[in-house]
Amino acid sequence: xxxxxxxxxxxxxxxxxxxxxxxxxxxxxxxxxxxxxxxxxxxxxxxxxxxxxxxxxxxxxxxxxxxxxxxxxxxxxxxxxxxxxxxxxxxxxxxxxxxxxxxxxxxxxxxxxxxxxxxxxxxxxxxxxxxxxxxxxxxxxxxxxxxxxxxxxxxxxxxxxxxxxxxxxxxxxxxxxxxxxxxxxxxxxxxxxxxxxxxxxxxxxxxxxxxxxxxxxxxxxxxxxxxxxxxxxxxxxxxxxxxxxxxxxxxxxxxxxxxxxxxxxxxxxxxxxxxxxxxxxxxxxxxxxxxxxxxxxxxxxxxx
Numbered sequence: 001x002x003x004x005x006x007x008x009x010x011x012x013x014x015x016x017x018x019x020x021x022x023x024x025x026x027x028x029x030x031x032x033x034x035x036x037x038x039x040x041x042x043x044x045x046x047x048x049x050x051x052x053x054x055x056x057x058x059x060x061x062x063x064x065x066x067x068x069x070x071x072x073x074x075x076x077x078x079x080x081x082x083x084x085x086x087x088x089x090x091x092x093x094x095x096x097x098x099x100x101x102x103x104x105x106x107x108x109x110x111x112x113x114x115x116x117x118x119x120x121x122x123x124x125x126x127x128x129x130x131x132x133x134x135x136x137x138x139x140x141x142x143x144x145x146x147x148x149x150x151x152x153x154x155x156x157x158x159x160x161x162x163x164x165x166x167x168x169x170x171x172x173x174x175x176x177x178x179x180x181x182x183x184x185x186x187x188x189x190x191x192x193x194x195x196x197x198x199x200x201x202x203x204x205x206x207x208x209x210x211x212x213x214x215x216x217x218x219x220x221x222x223x224x225x226x227x228x229x230x231x232x233x234x235x236x237x238x239x240x241x242x243x244x245x246x247x248x249x250x251x252x253x254x255x256x257x258x259x260x261x262x263x264x265x266x267x268x269x270x271x272x273x274x275x276x277x278x279x280x281x282x283x284x285x286x287x288x289x290x291x292x293x294x295x296x297x298x299x300x301x302x303x304x
Contacts, residue, residue, distance in 0.1 A: 009081065011045030013160070014038050015053055016078045019071045020159040022061050030159045032143060078160075082278035098127030099282065099289070102138040102150040106203040107272055108249040111151070111167045111293075118292050122285075134202035142277065149286050153204035154271040155211060161275050162283070164290040168269040170248040171212075172258040174233075176240035188218055188263040195223040197233055197242040208270055209245050216263050 017027040018038075028035040046052050053067035063071055099119055103112060112130070119128040131147065139158065141147040154165060173186050175194070192213070198206045213220040223242035227233040230250045237244035238257065247270050251258060261268040274293070276286045 006048050008041065008045060008048070011041045011048070012074050013078055014041040015045055015071065016075050017159045018042060018054060018061060019063065019067075019075065021157060024056075024061060026157070027159070030157075079278065082283075085279040098129055099286070100129045100131070100146070100148045102131045102133055102141055102147040104135055104138065104150075104152045104203050105132055106153055106205055106247065106250070106270075107151050108167065108169050108247065110249065111272060114167075114293060115151070115289075118289055122289070135204055136202070142275065145277070145280075148280055148282050149274055149276040151272060151274055153208055154273040155204045155207040158275050160278070162278050162287070164274045164287070164294065165271050166274050166290055166293040167272045169272075171208075171245055171261050171268045171270050172248050172251070173243060173261050174237040174246060174251075174256070174258050175243040176238055177257075183259045185260040185262040185267060188212070188216060188261060188268065191243060192218040193221070195221045195242045197223045197225060197227055197236055197244045199227055199230065199233055205245075205247075212245075212263075212268065 014027065014031060017030050018024055021027045021030060024039055024042075025035050028038040031038060042053065049066075049070065051066035051070075052064050053071060054061050055064050101115065116128055119126050131141075133141070135152060135156070138147065138150045138152060142150050142161070151166075154163075173191065196209065198209060201207055210220055225236060225241050227236055230246060231252055233244050234246065234250075234252055234256065236242065245261065246258075248258075248260075274286065274290045276283060280286065
């Protein structure tokens with residue numbers, strides 16, 4: 001029996017996700033298996049290939065010299081296998097199924113409207129089934145094939161999936177200080193000493209906010225109070241209980257006092273991405289839809 005026949009496809013997928021996440025525990029969560037199962041699968045693959053793919057240290061997981069040569073080939077093999085599955089599903093499909101789209105509550109409603117219009121314009125006609133839910137449920141439903149595509153803030157890694165940034169929007173600062181819609185943008189570093197109100201991290205806004213501060217080396221001071229919704233977040237910020245960041249579309253009214261946020265000379269924006277499984281029977285249709293939405297994306301200037 002030659003080596004190709006003895007290589008486990010499951011082991012290849014496990015190794016590929018470890019290479020993407022740089023973590024055995026994160027890879028196990030992404031693959032929906034226990035860490036011992038994933039580690040055992042990688043170990044068996046290494047035994048078949050004749051060398052270790054990864055080194056583990058307190059600093060994380062890094063490829064060995066052997067792995068650095070083989071992991072790109074493993075990634076290509078996994079992508080090709082997914083493409084075979086997706087194309088087979090497409091060729092054997094006899095109908096024109098609708099798109100089951102899951103969206104985070106943070107998504108700009110105008111973007112959802114654009115998606116609806118784009119789907120209605122497809123030939124043949126497709127139905128669009130929408131489901132709004134928190135990020136964890138959306139990811140689980142996508143992995144369980146209960147959804148075809150999800151639309152979420154681009155704030156977390158989702159290995160083994162295809163991604164496309166399809167929209168961005170401005171992030172604004174809300175506080176108790178007077179402001180107008182035409183007020184000058186405020187710099188992130190100038191508000192680093194304030195306490196910020198944060199909603200629970202079910203929609204991606206908290207992850208975005210903490211990641212933004214960390215990326216630019218600004219210490220984030222979370223407020224003791226924790227609102228449960230965008231409207232309460234806005235109300236408490238205007239009352240002086242803390243400052244808050246929100247996407248522009250989540251303001252309760254266009255004339256709500258706010259200032260756009262800037263850092264290092266660029267306006268800060270939050271990105272929204274479409275995410276789907278590469279082996280989905282609708283993979284190429286979703287990619288085509290994402291192309292249409294990307295081409296229609298309004299020009300919003302500089303971004304994070």
